Amino acid sequence: MRVGLQIPRFTWPGGQEALGETFGVIAQRAERAGFFSLWVMDHFFQIAVMGPTEHEMLEGYSALAFAAARTNRIKLGTMVTGVTYRYPGLLVKTVTTLDVLSHGRAYFGIGAAWNEEEHSGLGVPFPPTAERFERLEETLxxxxQMWAGDEKPYQGKHYQLGRPLNVPSSIQKPHPPILIGGQGERKTLRLVAQYGDACNFSLLRVSKDEMKHKLEVLREHCQTVGRPYADIEKTTLGTIRLTRDGRENSLTPDAAIASFRELAAMGIDQAIINMPDVTDPEPFDLLATEIIPAVEQIEVAGR
Structure with missing residues (x-):
């Protein structure tokens, strides 16, 4: 089993002046601790569940490019880019650039978008839900097509590309893994089965029983499109606060390992976590010395 780190907040001690260095140090600590991947949200404004709208929010791909320069091994992705944020051809070019400059470490995180406030705030069109899903499928x-090197014109309902040229191509072949965010059973999980390489379930939004059901729905979609279910990387996103002694309702290393083991038994390949105390070196020390080495030995059910 693998463990990833998401960074959803950039409001840290030291303020804006120290933000870049703090982020760089966190990325380096994550790599040294053995995290498989590093993720940032792709939002314009901070989202309500993480803090006030006015709190700091970095542009996702600039932040990942900065992290790529400060690290050597860890995978890098957005959790996730809203399909409305960028024209699809330019988005694929951006992810390809990250993959090339990081020597093949990019994920392509993509979803249907949901935060209307930030769209209206910065003047970005926010079409109805049905149209956003149509745009998502066309973007996929x-x-x-672009990662296959196919330059013939693309003619969709919403997007028309005269020559979808993409040079240089990605380092990862056939392309950076495509993670589709969301857990809708009728549309999102169908798109995962048809176009994706990974899915993500938020542990804040679905219970473990609900997740088991959704995994079965994904399996059915895979059967429908003739895709091996095992080809899809199953990931979760949750929040963990770690301390040596479990003080103040935090998890001890043993409790964290037990939680990861439970997810692996459900077939989860990678548990992505965010940590409220991410600027504190203590949880990284616990992850490096006790948690991640143990989790890497856990077998994922169905693998």
């Missing part, structure tokens, strides 16, 4: 089709 464009991504596959």
């Amino acid at each position: 089709q464009i991504a596959h």
